[in-house]
Amino acid sequence: MKQWTALLLLAVITALLTGCGRKTGPNGEVIVYNWGEYIDPDVLVMFEEETGISVIYDEFETNEIMYPKIENGASLYDVVCPSDYMIEKMIQNELLAEINFDHIPNIKNIDSQYLIQSREFDPDNKYSVPFCFGTVGILYNKTMVDSPIDSWDILWDERYKDNILMQDSVRDAFMVALKRLGYSMNSTDETQLQQAKESLIVQKALTQAYVVDQVRDKMIGNEAAIGVIYSGEAIYTKSENNDLEYVIPKEGTNIWIDSWVIPKNAPNKENAEKFINFLCRADIALKNFEYITYSTPNAAARALITDDEIRSNPVAFPDFTQYDNLETYRYLGEDATYQYNALWKEVKSY
Amino acid sequence: MNNRRSKFLAAPYALWAAGFILIPLGMIFYYGFTARKGGFTLDNITAIAEPGNMKALILSLILSLISTIICFILAYPLAWILANMKFGKGSFVIIIFILPMWMNFLLRTLAWQSLLEKNGVINTILSFFHLPALKIINTPYAIVLGMVYNFLPFMVLPIYNALEKIDDNIINAAKDLGANRMQTFSRIIFPLSIPGVISGITMVFVPALTTFVISDLLGGGKILLIGNIIEKEFTQDGNWNSGSGLSFVLMIFIIISMILTAKYDTSKEESAP
Amino acid sequence: MKHTIQKIYIGLILILLYAPIATLIVLSFNASKTRAKWGGFTLKWYGELFQNEAIMGALTHTLLIAFLSAVIASVIGTAACLGILHMRKRTRTIFLGITNIPMLNADIVTGISLMLLYLAFGASFGFSTVLMAHITFNIPYVILSVMPKLSQMNYSTYEAGLDLGGSPAYVFFVIVFPEIFPGILSGFLMAFTMSLDDFIITHFTKGPGIDTLSTKIYTELKKGIKPEIYSLSTLLFLSVLILLLIINLKPDKRKEMTAQ
Numbered sequence: 001m002k003q004w005t006a007l008l009l010l011a012v013i014t015a016l017l018t019g020c021g022r023k024t025g026p027n028g029e030v031i032v033y034n035w036g037e038y039i040d041p042d043v044l045v046m047f048e049e050e051t052g053i054s055v056i057y058d059e060f061e062t063n064e065i066m067y068p069k070i071e072n073g074a075s076l077y078d079v080v081c082p083s084d085y086m087i088e089k090m091i092q093n094e095l096l097a098e099i100n101f102d103h104i105p106n107i108k109n110i111d112s113q114y115l116i117q118s119r120e121f122d123p124d125n126k127y128s129v130p131f132c133f134g135t136v137g138i139l140y141n142k143t144m145v146d147s148p149i150d151s152w153d154i155l156w157d158e159r160y161k162d163n164i165l166m167q168d169s170v171r172d173a174f175m176v177a178l179k180r181l182g183y184s185m186n187s188t189d190e191t192q193l194q195q196a197k198e199s200l201i202v203q204k205a206l207t208q209a210y211v212v213d214q215v216r217d218k219m220i221g222n223e224a225a226i227g228v229i230y231s232g233e234a235i236y237t238k239s240e241n242n243d244l245e246y247v248i249p250k251e252g253t254n255i256w257i258d259s260w261v262i263p264k265n266a267p268n269k270e271n272a273e274k275f276i277n278f279l280c281r282a283d284i285a286l287k288n289f290e291y292i293t294y295s296t297p298n299a300a301a302r303a304l305i306t307d308d309e310i311r312s313n314p315v316a317f318p319d320f321t322q323y324d325n326l327e328t329y330r331y332l333g334e335d336a337t338y339q340y341n342a343l344w345k346e347v348k349s350y
Numbered sequence: 351m352n353n354r355r356s357k358f359l360a361a362p363y364a365l366w367a368a369g370f371i372l373i374p375l376g377m378i379f380y381y382g383f384t385a386r387k388g389g390f391t392l393d394n395i396t397a398i399a400e401p402g403n404m405k406a407l408i409l410s411l412i413l414s415l416i417s418t419i420i421c422f423i424l425a426y427p428l429a430w431i432l433a434n435m436k437f438g439k440g441s442f443v444i445i446i447f448i449l450p451m452w453m454n455f456l457l458r459t460l461a462w463q464s465l466l467e468k469n470g471v472i473n474t475i476l477s478f479f480h481l482p483a484l485k486i487i488n489t490p491y492a493i494v495l496g497m498v499y500n501f502l503p504f505m506v507l508p509i510y511n512a513l514e515k516i517d518d519n520i521i522n523a524a525k526d527l528g529a530n531r532m533q534t535f536s537r538i539i540f541p542l543s544i545p546g547v548i549s550g551i552t553m554v555f556v557p558a559l560t561t562f563v564i565s566d567l568l569g570g571g572k573i574l575l576i577g578n579i580i581e582k583e584f585t586q587d588g589n590w591n592s593g594s595g596l597s598f599v600l601m602i603f604i605i606i607s608m609i610l611t612a613k614y615d616t617s618k619e620e621s622a623p
Numbered sequence: 624m625k626h627t628i629q630k631i632y633i634g635l636i637l638i639l640l641y642a643p644i645a646t647l648i649v650l651s652f653n654a655s656k657t658r659a660k661w662g663g664f665t666l667k668w669y670g671e672l673f674q675n676e677a678i679m680g681a682l683t684h685t686l687l688i689a690f691l692s693a694v695i696a697s698v699i700g701t702a703a704c705l706g707i708l709h710m711r712k713r714t715r716t717i718f719l720g721i722t723n724i725p726m727l728n729a730d731i732v733t734g735i736s737l738m739l740l741y742l743a744f745g746a747s748f749g750f751s752t753v754l755m756a757h758i759t760f761n762i763p764y765v766i767l768s769v770m771p772k773l774s775q776m777n778y779s780t781y782e783a784g785l786d787l788g789g790s791p792a793y794v795f796f797v798i799v800f801p802e803i804f805p806g807i808l809s810g811f812l813m814a815f816t817m818s819l820d821d822f823i824i825t826h827f828t829k830g831p832g833i834d835t836l837s838t839k840i841y842t843e844l845k846k847g848i849k850p851e852i853y854s855l856s857t858l859l860f861l862s863v864l865i866l867l868l869i870i871n872l873k874p875d876k877r878k879e880m881t882a883q
Contacts, residue, residue, distance in 0.1 A: 210572060366699060
């Protein structure tokens with residue numbers, strides 16, 4: 001009986017010691033909804049100190065988990081960081097507010113090529129401010145493959161059975177298969193998708209595991225020879241394991257952009273704009289880049305990078321003109337999304 | 351006894367259960383019988399017969415059954431030994447088995463990944479002794495291991511509680527009447543421990559049947575269980591209708607298995623975890 | 624001989640149970656940020672832990688929610704048990720059946736159904752929605768622990784108390800309560816632990832800024848767990864362990880616990 005009492009006391013004391021209840025800053029608050037581990041926590045502290053706006057920070061794991069929370073309005077957020085195709089969906093479903101760019105003078109720091117790329121999903125650049133971008137490619141371990149890799153074909157190579165890590169997300173998996181077959185990754189053509197599905201089923205036998213960002217740890221730990229990964233992880237993984245190399249396959253790939261948007265029902269829209277503006281400041285964007293290692297579209301920040309090797313790193317900052325088959329995900333509408341999901345389920349449960 | 355007044359002590363719970371258990375359940379039913387674009391449908395229920403879903407359901411049933419059996423085989427002797435040790439401090443035993451749960455469930459399962467991986471801890475140790483490597487990560491075996499690991503305490507505790515409660519006098523009486531040890535066990539002890547066994551089976555089988563985290567982390571995403579499918583319907587596909595429909599079917603399976611186990615539960619006494 | 628085998632058996636099971644825990648503890652001293660590589664021994668994550676507001680905030684929420692939900696569930700659940708005991712058999716079966724629902728339902732279904740409920744009633748998601756959800760799935764654990772103790776109880780003592788002129792409340796606190804207290808406590812502990820460990824239900828019922836350790840860990844699971852999380856878990860685990868050891872090694876009589 002004493003044990004329970006003691007446990008109880010321990011719980012209460014810890015709760016009291018760590019303190020609870022948060023204070024709202026003198027200039028109100030801003031509610032941020034971002035990917036997990038996608039910002040330097042110091043940046044949030046700096047923002048709070050400089051503006052007197054307190055940050056309420058929340059994280060999501062996938063675009064799909066984020067979407068219904070915004071759609072049903074159960075929780076109100078001021079500023080959210082979805083990816084390209086999801087932004088298009090949110091625009092179509094009228095969930096986003098137009099951003100007042102007069103409040104975001106730092107938009108000038110963003111390299112215009114990314115704003116142009118953004119027009120694929122946000123045609124007039126009215127709703128979104130790019131935060132991070134990257135490609136999807138192959139990370140391979142030089143000591144475990146016998147020749148340099150340049151094609152998605154390697155993921156179907158029998159020799160690497162059980163040594164392949166595949167992305168566990170519908171769009172990324174189908175992107176790989178569709179691109180390899182020479183189709184658009186935004187295809188909604190029934191036969192093309194069936195073909196892609198068939199080839200993914202073939203590939204499943206060779207795959208060690210379907211994972212999301214765990215590719216990172218597994219590749220560092222030499223668990224697999226080849227993995228499909230986001231370019232943002234490439235710099236980090238290489239720093240932990242020098243045998244790893246990242247390549248954009250010749251068949252082309254996805255350039256994704258994660259951008260800040262403001263939901264229509266945001267309670268603190270002006271603070272949200274202040275927040276976005278703050279993140280576009282060169283020094284802040286640089287600090288953030290150094291923390292998360294995902295490429296920043298902020299040209300001014302890139303210019304501040306002291307390490308030459310990183311500033312002109314083709315993995316972090318690829319020259320888009322070198323590739324002619326890079327695409328960005330589009331929102332394909334409800335029916336096509338449904339179809340993709342159904343096909344993916346067939347692959348996964350095969 | 352003031353029966354009538356005492357009954358009202360259950361009122362707060364009755365209200366709570368109505369508001370937080372029954373109404374939400376009703377909403378699941380509502381979604382389950384509604385088509386994605388509105389209107390009544392049975393499609394979400396019959397979707398269970400689709401090959402992918404059926405396969406996942408059968409696999410879930412098999413894996414959770416195996417895990418339950420393994421848990422039982424491991425837990426019964428353990429509970430027996432512990433109960434016979436007569437610690438005189440029952441809580442200590444309970445705590446030894448609950449303590450691991452103070453480490454987060456996700457972390458514990460993730461730790462198994464580190465242990466089982468190709469270059470993981472176990473294989474490093476095995477190769478040090480020049481033993482063949484253990485290759486079970488990303489296979490159903492790893493999922494079963496994860497299930498057994500995570501749910502074993504739920505089997506041990508109820509059985510232990512049931513065994514501990516058995517009065518020594520009954521056992522002694524049986525012996526005095528000439529029963530040998532086998533007979534004492536099969537005629538006296540085991541029947542008396544059945545409520546504990548039943549509640550253990552329930553508490554292992556159900557979470558094992560519905561899990562998706564364990565299969566995700568230890569199955570390498572290559573093995574879909576019914577829990578994974580339901581989770582994906584809700585979170586990835588945003589298709590709440592078919593997610594609800596499948597949950598409804600799963601619920602039926604759970605209820606059926608409960609009825610089956612309850613049939614063997616001859617004594618009507620409830621037992622505590 | 625028999626005892627050696629028994630001890631070996633218990634030892635093996637304990638190894639199974641504690642191997643992952645040991646792994647996590649080792650990882651908390653790993654200088655490398657990734658779990659895949661050993662980067663040397665360090666204590667720095669323990670230092671950084673206490674400066675990490677997000678993690679400390681999540682810890683506060685976790686403990687607070689676990690504590691409050693377990694207390695409230697214990698009160699509601701114990702009262703319910705007393706009521707259920709006096710019901711007719713059929714009502715009783717229905718009640719216990721309903722009680723089983725949250726335990727039998729997949730967590731994800733419970734979580735989603737509660738989310739749908741909150742949405743339908745326009746509740747704003749936050750601390751209280753998570754707390755209510757936790758109370759909901761905690762009550763059954765309390766009922767399941769208290770009910771057997773209550774049915775084992777000898778009624779004649781209760782009635783004798785009443786006959787001797789005690790008020791029902793007085794008789795309850797003096798006679799019934801001490802009898803069922805171990806049941807309430809183990810229900811409380813079970814509820815506390817369940818709440819501490821829950822991820823899925825919290826995930827669907829939480830609002831912005833209300834992270835618990837589980838939801839925090841889940842967002843990090845995909846991106847790689849922060850080493851601070853390992854050190855926090857280690858501290859949490861060790862503090863409970865040490866506390867229990869101290870209490871258990873102290874030679875005193877705890878007769879009421881043998882009733883467990």
